[in-house]
Amino acid sequence: MFQLIRFQVPGQAESWGMQSDEGMRDLGRSFPEVGTLLEAIGQWDSLRPRIEAALKDAPLAPAGARLLCPVPPHGKTICIGLNYRDHALESGMDIPSEPVVFNKLPGALCGPNDEVPLPSCSSKVDYEAELVMVIGKRAWQVSEADAADYIFGYTCGHDVSARDWQLGRPGGQWLLGKSFPNFAPIGPAIVPSEFVPQPTNLPISLRINGETLQDSSTKQLIFNPNELVAFLSQCCVLEPGDVIFTGTPPGVGAARKPPRFLAAGDVVEVEIKGIGVLTNRFVPG
Known part of the structure; x- marks a missing residue:
């Protein structure tokens, strides 16, 4: 591989x-x-x-x-929300009829072993393990049948989310709540797509200080990678090096009783079988 x-x-x-x-x-x-x-x-x-x-x-x-960071932080960081059936059910949300799309601003993307500062203006920073696609060719209005040709490969990702900004502010502040510095770790490596024959059949998990808090499979994806590339490319040009976070499985901190948010000193590992293990430590902001 x-x-x-x-x-x-x-x-x-x-x-x-x-x-x-x-x-x-x-x-x-x-x-x-x-x-x-x-x-x-x-x-x-x-x-x-x-x-x-x-x-x-x-x-x-x-x-x-x-x-x-395996991808130079120069391009777009696009994210998909509520894209696992089991996570949508956990959140009490309807299964979406089309992808829920948001993005992260420049400065959020970082790499393996990078420290992630916890912002002083947030007390509800959450974790989300994700399979991440890396675009390899310029894609504009491609069909689902051709979409796989534009996916160069896959890596592990962590969609860090300040829930009190994302959901607790008037109108919701998804962009700001998702875009604090280093809130989009990816890595440690990119596995080219020819070595990932079944991206919709990969065990995915997340551990905090060794404790498993997310444990699912990309079988639960509502919209698969090809569907996402086809959908996104109808609206924006995807360029080589753009990354697409494909959504998170259940077990996020906000859905737990009681909630479990990240604290300074936490070491978070995102593992996707056949892709690798992404590790980051959270520190005071």
Whole structure:
């Protein structure tokens, strides 16, 4: 399985490569004409066989290399609400007849092991494990039948949500409640879609300090990845490197009795079978 990563050695420019059992394979040094992981995504069809041939001899990143957000934070971060049947039922909401769409502002996207500040103006910061799609080709008004061609791959995501802003303010402040700094961790790697043959049959879970609080499957998705790409591309152009959070399963803190919100020091792990484990620590804002 390919696990594509971005990383940086202190004092050096970022590079990209592959996570392996031996460590981080530096493909940026093996393919200097491909400057970034985003460029590699754009050239994937021709680059993949060359990577397979070169991977064994690609140098390992030196000790101290730090994983970065696998997608450069330059594009759109689009999110889907109420997209798991079991979560909609948990929330007491009707099953939506079309995708519920919102977004996160620049500055929310971050990577594995990054700290997430808890904003001082919120006391109800919630957790949401999500499967995240990474767009690989420019998509505009594509059909559901063709949509898979535009999905480069998948990664783990955490849609952090300040519920007292999202739901408790007059009229609701979804954009603000979802857009505090580092409220959209993704990673640790992107798994190309050819290595995820059944994205709608993946166990997904979330743990806080080792305790499992979300445990479901992408079988529960109401709108699958192809449907989402087709729907979104009718209204906006999707570009390479755009990320789409596909919704969260049940077990969120706001729905618990009593509610369970995030606190400083919490370590949250999002795990999706076949994709990886995303880990972030929450700290005082």
